[in-house]
Amino acid sequence: xxxxxxxxxxxxxxxxPVTVSGWVDTVRDQKKVQFIVLHDESGALQLVNPAVREVDxxxxxxxxxxxxxxxxxxxxxxxxxxxxxxLKHDERVKLGGIEVKIGTLEVVSHAVPESPxxxxxxxxxxxxxxxxxxxxxxxxxxFRVQTTFEHALRTxxxxxxxxEIHTPKLMASASESRAELFExxxxxxxxxxxxxxxxxxxxxxxxxFGKVFEIGPAFRADPSFTSRHATEFTxxxxxxxxxxxxxDVMRLHEELMVAxxxxxxxxxxxxxxxxFGVTIEVPTTPFPRIPLAEAKQIVAERGYVVPRHDDDxxxxxxxxxxxxxxxxxxxxxxxxxxxxxxxxxxxxxxxxDDQGITNSYDLVYHGVExxxxxxxxxxxxxxxxxAKEKGLDPEELGFYLDFFRYGVPPHGGFGMGLARxxxxxxxxxxxxxxxxxxRGPNRLLP
Numbered sequence: 001x002x003x004x005x006x007x008x009x010x011x012x013x014x015x016x017p018v019t020v021s022g023w024v025d026t027v028r029d030q031k032k033v034q035f036i037v038l039h040d041e042s043g044a045l046q047l048v049n050p051a052v053r054e055v056d057x058x059x060x061x062x063x064x065x066x067x068x069x070x071x072x073x074x075x076x077x078x079x080x081x082x083x084x085x086x087l088k089h090d091e092r093v094k095l096g097g098i099e100v101k102i103g104t105l106e107v108v109s110h111a112v113p114e115s116p117x118x119x120x121x122x123x124x125x126x127x128x129x130x131x132x133x134x135x136x137x138x139x140x141x142x143f144r145v146q147t148t149f150e151h152a153l154r155t156x157x158x159x160x161x162x163x164e165i166h167t168p169k170l171m172a173s174a175s176e177s178r179a180e181l182f183e184x185x186x187x188x189x190x191x192x193x194x195x196x197x198x199x200x201x202x203x204x205x206x207x208x209f210g211k212v213f214e215i216g217p218a219f220r221a222d223p224s225f226t227s228r229h230a231t232e233f234t235x236x237x238x239x240x241x242x243x244x245x246x247x248d249v250m251r252l253h254e255e256l257m258v259a260x261x262x263x264x265x266x267x268x269x270x271x272x273x274x275x276f277g278v279t280i281e282v283p284t285t286p287f288p289r290i291p292l293a294e295a296k297q298i299v300a301e302r303g304y305v306v307p308r309h310d311d312d313x314x315x316x317x318x319x320x321x322x323x324x325x326x327x328x329x330x331x332x333x334x335x336x337x338x339x340x341x342x343x344x345x346x347x348x349x350x351x352x353d354d355q356g357i358t359n360s361y362d363l364v365y366h367g368v369e370x371x372x373x374x375x376x377x378x379x380x381x382x383x384x385x386x387a388k389e390k391g392l393d394p395e396e397l398g399f400y401l402d403f404f405r406y407g408v409p410p411h412g413g414f415g416m417g418l419a420r421x422x423x424x425x426x427x428x429x430x431x432x433x434x435x436x437x438x439r440g441p442n443r444l445l446p
Contacts, residue, residue: 008042010087010098018100020045021082021108023135024075034072036102037095038081041140046099047083068105078111078132123432130437130446138275142434145268146422150215152263153236156256162211162238167200169193169217173396180220182231193219196415198347199400201239202376206408213238215418223441227430228315228368228420232439236421239413246359246375249412250335253363253373254287257333264425278427281332287363288329291338295321311340315368322367337361346386349375349412363416366424373414380404 004019022040029051036047049072052065075081085103093099117129126133133139157164170184170191182193196218204212218235238256243249264272265280272278290298292313296306299320306317313321313336325334338357341350348358360374377383383404384394394401419431432438437446 004082006042007038007040007045010045010100011089011096013087015088016086017084017103018087019082019084020047020100022080024077024079024081024111026077027072027075029073034069036072036075036081038083039135039137044095044137046093046095047085047102048099049102049105068102071105071107075107076111076113077115078135079107080109080111082106082108123430127432127438127443128446134436139433141268141271141275142422142426143436145264145272145426146418146434148263148267149260149422149425150418152260153213153215153256155263156259157211157213157238160211162213163204163209165197165201165204165209165212165214166216167194167197167214169219171199172399180222182219182221195220196235197237198345198415199403201237201413202347202400202411203403204239205241205378205411206403206406210242211238211240218415225441227423227432230419230431230435230438230440233431233435234418236416236418237413239411241409241411243375243410243412246337246361246373246412249373249375249414250289250337250361250363251286253371253414253416254283254285254333257287257363258283258285260421261425272426276426276428278425280425283331283333287333287335288325288331289335289337289361290321290325292336292340293338295336298324310343312343313362313369318364318369319367322364332366334364335361336364344374346390346392347376347383349377350386359412363414365421368420368424370420370424371414371416373412375410375412378404378408378410 004021007020007022010018020038020040022038025037025039025044028035032051034049034051038045038047049068050065051069052062053069055066056062083100083102083105085100087098087100089098091097115132117126117132170186171194172191180195184191184193197214197216201212201214214237216235217232219232221231222229240252261280262282265282269280272280295313296317299306299317302320302324304316304320306314308314321336322334325331338351339360341356341358344358344360348360351357351359358374360372362369363371377386380401384401387394387397419435422434423431428434
């Protein structure tokens with residue numbers, strides 16, 4: 001029995017018998033010859049069949065070839081077939097310089113003739129039929145890039161002696177506020193879906209783990225319909241002990257990004273350029289760092305005044321400061337640092353010389369914020385005071401505050417949205433394109 005071979009491996013094989021399986025893309029049904037473009041998870045291939053329209057009673061083989069001809073004439077796009085035949089290298093074949101002459105053909109699964117989506121279907125329509133949409137080579141590449149990127153991050157963490165943790169996604173109380181929390185009935189009580197693993201990854205610091213990481217789901221009950229938001233997303237998180245300031249966290253963060261992007265470029269750079277027209281650039285370190293107040297001034301000098309009533313930056317401001325950094329430093333990343341304490345969580349450490357700002361940052365990539373990081377407040381008295389200032393009840397935070405009553409080192413970390421990173425890396429317009437199954441305010445299916 002000849003084993004199935006992935007299409008991407010055929011070019012390296014000598015001419016001879018092979019078995020391939022995949023989905024039918026197109027059929028060209030000509031009078032004397034038939035062509036099928038077949039694709040599997042690794043690539044596309046041309047199949048060829050010398051058509052026999054009528055059975056020759058004097059040629060025993062013609063009956064079998066006639067049956068194959070009739071089968072091919074009835075194939076619909078998307079049908080899954082298995083073909084055994086003769087591989088032939090031929091530079092005249094535009095699709096990879098190889099083709100397979102069909103010997104036997106088995107229709108494993110017929111597809112409904114009319115596909116529910118087309119190349120020009122809207123993103124919402126394509127998401128309705130996501131399993132078909134994911135067959136596109138571009139989508140396949142997205143998730144191979146995701147795999148490579150995550151593997152590179154994990155490799156960095158493990159080589160630097162980090163511990164991987166898996167934190168619970170059901171919480172008894174809010175981590176910051178209840179404004180963006182999903183409530184879940186929990187027996188006779190109420191639980192909340194975790195906005196982030198923040199409290200639990202901090203728990204690893206008094207536990208003596210030192211350096212931890214997690215890649216897992218997070219939930220935000222945010223009724224936003226932008227290209228950057230989702231109600232369920234994959235969060236990349238890390239937390240480390242024995243830091244001096246948020247500068248240590250930023251240094252770790254940029255090293256991780258370089259490791260991930262370098263791995264993607266080395267493994268997929270050429271195909272990304274072919275499929276998406278994007279050249280992957282491995283960033284240099286250190287990334288530019290600009291205090292938020294200074295960034296706002298720079299943006300204002302460029303003609304844009306951030307129209308917010310709080311102290312935060314807005315999306316257009318992020319785009320403007322990113323354009324400035326690209327012009328001045330030739331860099332795709334920028335750390336915006338020293339955010340006001342009024343817009344940061346209670347657990348962010350405040351600047352020793354200016355209580356109005358925190359030892360925190362946002363990382364902006366191609367003009368979009370992808371991450372927030374900070375040095376955490378580890379002094380129980382200060383932490384309790386800051387929680388009260390944010391309107392939080394210390395009693396409800398009792399399990400969290402207990403972490404800091406029995407000795408905890410200075411620590412900090414960050415959380416980063418995986419989908420945003422992939423979207424920006426590949427030059428796409430929405431995280432819906434890079435999320436396996438997207439969840440938003442009006443989408444729970446498929």
